[in-house]
Amino acid sequence: MRFACTMLLYVLCNSSAWASSLLVTVTDSEGNRLEHAVISIHGKVSQMATGDAALAVMDQRERQFAPSVLPIQQGTKVSFPNSDDVRHHVYSFSYPNNFELKLYHGEKNKPISFDEPGIVVLGCNIHDGMIGYLQVVDTPWFSKTEIDGLASIDQIPGGNYTLQVWHPDLGMNYEHQKITLTEGHQAITVRLPTGQRAQTPKPEVSPLQALFDD
Template sequence: MKLSHLIVFFLSFYLISTAISASEIQIVDGNDSPIEGLVIFLTPITSAGSDSKISPAQKSIIEIAQLNKKFKPYIKVIRKGQTVKFINKDDISHHIYSLSNSKKFAFKLKAEQMPELVKFDKTGAVSMGCNIHDWMSGHLLIVDTPYYTFTNSTGIAQFNIEKSNEYWINIWHPQLNSDNHLQRARAVFPLNQRKKIKLDKPMLEIPDQEQIDDFDFLDGY
């Protein structure tokens, strides 16, 4: 076998092995249709029912932009203790705020103004809006685990976990029709096979972030 063929063979074997070793969770609706864009995060459980020791978050700064009078991205997941940089990429003013218990804040961001930095020290969901453009909405989820991701177009979330442990599977989305927009299940990881979870209620519609009238912003705001 030629060296080039041998390299391709081992690379293909590695990719296949990696895909097989990943634990897969699939989220579907009542009609067994996959749901894309759900946040899935895992929290380890000890035999006593409390969370085990969790690795600390990286100190990197996460960016959330205001662009075309929308929050970009609409949903962002960060680790507890991380800092978010709010940056206005529009040529108009914004007044960003949150009234959520996990973090309350309010600040103005004028065009070409320096970004605003906000540190999040408490887990939970944070809903954001703009006092000037009331159709704007964005959401932050602050978690205390390194295991989090979004479901893909087939409703699947993948996790690479080598050490066997029992975890809460937390399913979250601001339009999830359940208490605190959260649904939970238990499982032992690594999974022996793909775990399929069916939501007990249909998803709510994601609101359009579009201007509903001719009002833009107040001069000199």
């Protein structure tokens, strides 16, 4: 009896050491699978190491941000190279992660550190059709859905968490769901209260833009 109680106590105390894998399917309100949804697992604050040494890249190609949505961990530095043959003027008003990179070609600017969690909306002062997003999270467990609406996160300690989901269609809002992870593989579906937007057409070149497109 004493042995059984000891083993039960051991299992309960060490459940957080179990490694879990989570597969998330994200859909809109009509059940259509969504690409570019950022999922993140929040909880166990003591394990939330920051990404001080990490470096991510948000490129600019064909007058678009590439990728259009980039999830990063808090503390990550992001490089903004301009691979186009025209100049861009990248900025964000998303306080406290606001910044500005004035007209440039190539890779002339130093990477920018994003130290506060939140949504960072990116734009270009010259090309109004350029819109991109950084999703800064304060957890090492995050991912982004592919075109099939699927995203996975591995090696999560077992326990109780909050699953956070964000997609550009949600604006500045998030969807949250309480989850309990145990050893092994788990799969869930999250339906967002939104319909997928139509693709934004590329804008015509304005006289102002034409001054800089050389």
